[in-house]
Amino acid sequence: MASLTVRGLSEDLKHQLRLRAAGNGRSVEEEIRNILKGAAAGGEGRADLPLQRRSTPTAGRPLPDRDPLDRASATAARVLLVIGGGIAAYKSLDLIRRLQDGNVTVRCILTKAAQEFVTPLAAGALAHGQVFTDLFDPKSEFDIGHIRLARETDLIVVAPATADLMAKMAGGHADDLASAVLLATDKPILIAPAMNPMMWSRRATQRNLARLIDDGVALVGPNAGEMAERGEAGIGRMAEPIEIASAAVSLLNNTAGKGLLAGKRIVVTSGPTHEPIDPVRYIANRSSGKQGHAIAAAAAAAGANVVLVSGPVNIPDPIGVMTVKVESARQMLEAVENAMPADCAVFAAAVADWRVAGASDEKIKKTKSGAPALSLVENPDVLATIAQRKSGRPQLVIGFAAETENLIPNAQDKLKRKACDWVVANDVSPEGGVMGGDINKVHLVTAVGVEAWPPQSKDKVARALVARIAAALAGEAQ
Ligand SMILES: Cc1cc2nc3c(=O)[nH]c(=O)nc-3n(C[C@H](O)[C@H](O)[C@H](O)COP(=O)(O)O)c2cc1C
Numbered sequence: 001m002a003s004l005t006v007r008g009l010s011e012d013l014k015h016q017l018r019l020r021a022a023g024n025g026r027s028v029e030e031e032i033r034n035i036l037k038g039a040a041a042g043g044e045g046r047a048d049l050p051l052q053r054r055s056t057p058t059a060g061r062p063l064p065d066r067d068p069l070d071r072a073s074a075t076a077a078r079v080l081l082v083i084g085g086g087i088a089a090y091k092s093l094d095l096i097r098r099l100q101d102g103n104v105t106v107r108c109i110l111t112k113a114a115q116e117f118v119t120p121l122a123a124g125a126l127a128h129g130q131v132f133t134d135l136f137d138p139k140s141e142f143d144i145g146h147i148r149l150a151r152e153t154d155l156i157v158v159a160p161a162t163a164d165l166m167a168k169m170a171g172g173h174a175d176d177l178a179s180a181v182l183l184a185t186d187k188p189i190l191i192a193p194a195m196n197p198m199m200w201s202r203r204a205t206q207r208n209l210a211r212l213i214d215d216g217v218a219l220v221g222p223n224a225g226e227m228a229e230r231g232e233a234g235i236g237r238m239a240e241p242i243e244i245a246s247a248a249v250s251l252l253n254n255t256a257g258k259g260l261l262a263g264k265r266i267v268v269t270s271g272p273t274h275e276p277i278d279p280v281r282y283i284a285n286r287s288s289g290k291q292g293h294a295i296a297a298a299a300a301a302a303g304a305n306v307v308l309v310s311g312p313v314n315i316p317d318p319i320g321v322m323t324v325k326v327e328s329a330r331q332m333l334e335a336v337e338n339a340m341p342a343d344c345a346v347f348a349a350a351v352a353d354w355r356v357a358g359a360s361d362e363k364i365k366k367t368k369s370g371a372p373a374l375s376l377v378e379n380p381d382v383l384a385t386i387a388q389r390k391s392g393r394p395q396l397v398i399g400f401a402a403e404t405e406n407l408i409p410n411a412q413d414k415l416k417r418k419a420c421d422w423v424v425a426n427d428v429s430p431e432g433g434v435m436g437g438d439i440n441k442v443h444l445v446t447a448v449g450v451e452a453w454p455p456q457s458k459d460k461v462a463r464a465l466v467a468r469i470a471a472a473l474a475g476e477a478q
Pocket of ligand 1: 084088111163164
């Protein structure tokens with residue numbers, strides 16, 4: 001369809017449209033198309049109607065109700081997780097959660113042997129009831145059927161992939177639900193083998209592996225390490241759930257190639273910096289990294305190639321993102337410069353403005369002469385350095401302003417002083433609970449004006465910001 005240009009809208013209506021689009025995780029153009037479609041059909045999308053609940057089409061049991069503004073529930077990628085009968089099957093329960101953390105909905109198939117290790121009840125509790133076990137179960141077969149299971153997914157992950165499952169896949173067997181689905185699918189397959197090192201190194205297994213790789217099956221692991229059996233070590237441990245989830249999300253993004261940010265490179269900074277006083281003491285701040293990490297995760301889920309430069313935090317690395325860990329402001333700037341070029345840079349980290357001049361190489365001793373006098377020097381300004389680059393400046397540079405007073409004037413001043421394109425301003429007064437909390441109330445400050453976004457989870461702020469970034473990079477008016 002031709003691209004859409006709508007003229008003559010009032011500033012207020014444009015503002016409403018942007019908020020609505022951001023809330024739905026769409027670009028403004030997509031939002032307008034949706035409204036027009038709804039209006040033509042006489043229902044959903046009419047501009048005067050509240051946002052409508054959209055649901056992911058599911059066969060069989062419905063998914064539980066979700067927040068209508070939650071883009072993940074509306075457009076989440078789908079993984080069919082095949083759990084094989086190995087001792088590592090217990091880790092696959094954690095894998096379900098990890099995939100869900102990456103905005104993926106999960107259905108499970110348990111082989112007969114897998115049910116000796118984990119129960120369909122446990123997998124079902126985590127996968128919202130979406131568990132299948134039997135090729136010849138009339139209920140499942142009439143409900144959804146193995147062919148639909150094989151097709152109604154974006155990716156099949158086999159974890160643990162037993163030696164037996166690998167052999168069946170390589171040989172094209174279809175004598176149970178797992179193997180029949182794996183043969184009937186036209187979707188990409190990722191296997192996470194797990195077995196005793198002897199089983200792994202056998203020629204038969206290596207032959208099957210070579211055949212599977214030749215057939216286009218993707219592989220994660222196995223890792224080297226201790227086996228469940230006493231005294232056994234070597235290659236054969238299943239990759240950790242976070243590694244498998246990361247590989248799955250990367251595959252989903254690569255194969256989809258259609259996310260809002262597909263083909264774009266985004267650099268995000270997150271967390272505090274630690275500025276050393278001596279080898280054991282440092283100056284820090286209360287940033288948790290939750291907002292920056294959520295932005296990196298949302299950008300990756302939208303198909304971007306994301307580099308996250310993170311100061312010291314106590315939260316997990318986001319799925320599908322390359323995370324570079326740093327401590328000080330100077331290290332953060334270096335890592336950001338190494339990550340360039342990028343289409344967009346989002347500076348959500350709370351970088352220390354100052355560091356201690358001449359930090360001591362030895363632990364400073366307590367002496368009778370009293371507290372040491374620390375003198376401070378200014379740190380490099382990561383945001384301004386990138387925003388004011390003469391060449392290789394990202395198309396869109398976004399700063400964060402954490403303020404305890406005069407929020408908007410300070411943010412507008414920061415926008416001009418640093419020469420960035422947008423500033424996301426948030427009030428971090430202690431009573432607001434933003435620092436370390438899960439809710440954020442931000443204002444988006446641009447050259448055009450100031451938008452007050454409603455209080456919402458940091459994940460939702462991240463998704464809304466990502467939708468705006470996608471629109472800006474696509475050249476839509478801001
Ligand atoms: C205690 C126990 C642990 C096992 N662990 C593994 C394993 O880690 N990897 C593997 O390939 N097979 C393992 N097996 C053998 C598989 O369970 C067996 O080959 C089974 O037929 C696999 O079925 P499936 O591939 O349909 O899940 C184990 C068997 C037992 C009894």
